[in-house]
Amino acid sequence: MSQLILWKEDLQQLFHRLQAAYRVIGPLAADGVVGLAELENLSSLPIGHRDRQGPGVYRLENVGDADIFSFVVGPDSVKRFLHPPVQHPYTFRKSRKRLHIASPRAAPQEKPLAFFALRPCDVAALKLLDKVFLESPLKDRRYQAVRDGVFLLAVNCLHPAETCFCHAMQTGPEVRDGFDLSLTELDAGFLVEIGSEKGKEILNGVPTAEATARDAAEKAAKLEASRSRMKRSVPLRALPQVLYNHLEHPRWAETAARCLGCGNCTQVCPTCFCTTAHDHVSLACLAQKEAQWCGSRVRLWDSCFSLNFARVHGGNFRTSRKARYRHWMLHKLAYWIDQFGTPGCVGCGRCITWCPVGIDVTEELEAIAASRNVP
Amino acid sequence: MIHDPMIPFEATIRWIKKETRDTATYAMKIADRRIARAYRFQPGQFNMLSIPGIGEAPISISSAPEEEEILHTVRVAGDVTTQLSRLRPGDAVGMRGPFGTSWPLDEVEDRDLLIVAGGLGIAPLRSAIRRILHLARRRKTASCPTGKKFILYGAKTPKDILFRDEFPRYRSAFQVHLTVDKADPEESWKGEVGLIPTLMRHVSFNPLKSIVFLCGPEVMMQVFTKELTARGVPPEKIFVAMERNMNCGVGLCGHCLFGPVFVCKDGPIFRLSRIVDFWGVREI
Incomplete structure (x- = not known):
């Protein structure tokens, strides 16, 4: 793969090329966090900001950094755009004898989405969501409609947060595949890698130079420094068996005593995909004589931490918080491997940062994996 | 499936037959002829039935694929099933x-076939029973099971026995054994009293050359699978039908996860050997 250099002042041109063909979604600081939103221009990026993250801690600070991408990920992720928190799969109108169901035809999108400055963990998360929604025999047609035509511009992470552990999950800090273009921010410019024809095409007319061996070395050194700053480890090779062997480990109850069951971890997780659905009935149609009910089906993000998640009539399969925490962690780090061939965790660290009591999934896993003799 | 699996289609209730005090069978007909023609199911599969404005519930199909109407045998349990019980033919x-x-x-x-049902668990098994009867009648020897065939069925009380009027027909191909947890004082129940495993002493089969279809409350299935494995039936030949909270039906919503399997998509009927590591684990 050929490597190019894009000078920092020419990033603007790349951005305009993207904007002409796509709705560009990128990092935007609002309410003290970096979220994702449609970018109007490059200057709205939180340039010079750093996010200080820790278990249960997030602070966005303007440090006046010369680097453009010195922040990493906030609570927001691509999940929100491809698998929206609220969907309306169909509307209904029902009289006693007839039922009319209408599913909104997917409105032809004005422009496909381009994700600007997506982090390697989120590129990996997108690949996992594809597995869930597109590789199942009955695929999610709504997901597919948005996913088709998406452009991914990835940015390698040189300033990982304290909570990041993509290195341990082998998803970062360097993006390896699944992107259209990737950037590594060097002192003078960006080292550009082309990941697809689409990526190559978007570079047309953007001034670039051939990268030298010195640039490549600088990139390697910066990424190595980034790796060495990530201290968390994950016993990947022991998964999933180490968790299956410890379904009754005392640690589950200890963690559950701290866990609030709030579900923050599942909402910020870029791969948690669970939903629930209910009927929303509008009062408006009561006025119409012939219609007994009318309304819409609403599909919402759900969390396995909610008490009703595993409820059936006459019983609930996971009433204790211990069981619900265990279920979440097992799904991420064990069941996913059986279901989709890879863990459902990408090492973004969001669940650690946004846990109000700072429960650290890597620490929990380590505690359980360490006591191999406990039955 | 020509239809988006997430979008319901209209079905009309043709007739309703009250089975017991809280259970009834609903015959449905798919309204759209194109969808009706493409609709194919196998014994043991389920539909998501919805009453818009109330909600949706997974209900197994209790008729055989050869039959014209699609039957659902439903016990009043939650909002949807309560509302269903208030509907009339034509709705x-x-x-x-x-x-x-x-x-x-x-x-x-x-192989020797054991069909074991507890309570409403007979509903999805009725579909298989009737298919076997159908095959036996038409003497399709290639696909018709030729070993000994048993039905072991337990209900709470004699009044709760479902499809009671059909058992004489079942006896043409099956040895049928019934039991009740409690005999009603006013009814003259002459049969067995006790949990389903008590029926096992009437049954003589070759454990190494048998196959078991099991559907009922999870506790009953756990006890019974223990009994079967103790008798030497390999877990590869025991099939259990599981119940979990099913919301989407296609493995996308996560509610029905049981260990690493989606009950709606990988199940609800599982080879016991596939789920044996999680079978009986509390709150998994």
Whole structure:
């Protein structure tokens, strides 16, 4: 793969090329966090900001950094755009004898989405969501409609947060595949890698130079420094068996005593995909004589931490918080491997940062994996 | 499936038959002829029945695929089933499906077949029973099971026995054994009293050359699978139908996860060997 250099002042041109063909979604600081939103221009990026993250801690600070991408990920992720928190799969109108169901035809999108400055963990998360929604025999047609035509511009992470552990999950800090273009921010410019024809095409007319061996070395050194700053480890090779062997480990109850069951971890997780659905009935149609009910089906993000998640009539399969925490962690780090061939965790660290009591999934896993003799 | 599996289609109730005090069978007909023609199911699969404005519930199909109408045998349990019980023939409901795995009838061959049902668990098994009866009648020897065939069925009380009027017909191909947890004082129940495993002493089969279809409350199935494995039936030949909270029916919503399997998509009928590591683990 050929490597190019894009000078920092020419990033603007790349951005305009993207904007002409796509709705560009990128990092935007609002309410003290970096979220994702449609970018109007490059200057709205939180340039010079750093996010200080820790278990249960997030602070966005303007440090006046010369680097453009010195922040990493906030609570927001691509999940929100491809698998929206609220969907309306169909509307209904029902009289006693007839039922009319209408599913909104997917409105032809004005422009496909381009994700600007997506982090390697989120590129990996997108690949996992594809597995869930597109590789199942009955695929999610709504997901597919948005996913088709998406452009991914990835940015390698040189300033990982304290909570990041993509290195341990082998998803970062360097993006390896699944992107259209990737950037590594060097002192003078960006080292550009082309990941697809689409990526190559978007570079047309953007001034670039051939990268030298010195640039490549600088990139390697910066990424190595980034790796060495990530201290968390994950016993990947022991998964999933180490968790299956410890379904009754005392640690589950200890963690559950701290866990609030709030579900923050599942909402910020870029791969948690669970939903629930209910009927929303509008009062408006009561006025119409012939219609007994009318309304819409609403599909919402759900969390396995909610008490009703595993409820059936006459019983609930996971009433204790211990069981619900265990279920979440097992799904991420064990069941996913059986279901989709890879863990459902990408090492973004969001669940650690946004846990109000700072429960650290890597620490929990380590505690359980360490006591191999406990039955 | 020509239809988006997430969007229900209209079905009309043709007739309703009250089975017991809290259970009734609903015959449904798919309204759209194009969807009706493409609709195919296998014994053991389920539909998502919806009453828009109330909600949706997974209900197994209790008729055989050869039969004209699609039957659902439903006990009043939650909001949807309560509302269903208030409907009359001619009323419309929503339907999605069919979903899930089916009873592996092609694996029976010359094995001894044990069909074991507890309570409403007979509903998805009725579909398999009637298919076998159908095959036996038409003497399709290639696909018709040729070993000994048993039905072991337990209900709470004699009044709770479902499809009681059909058992004489079942006896043409099956040895049928019934039991009740408690005999009603006013009724003259002459049969067995006790949990389903008590029926095992009436049954003589070759454990190494048998196959078991099991559906009922999870506790009953756990006790019974223990009994079967103790008798030497390999877990590869025991099939259990599981119940979990099913919301989407296609493995996308996560509610029905049981260990690493989606009950709606990988099940509801599982080969016991596939889920044995999680079978009986509390709150998994």
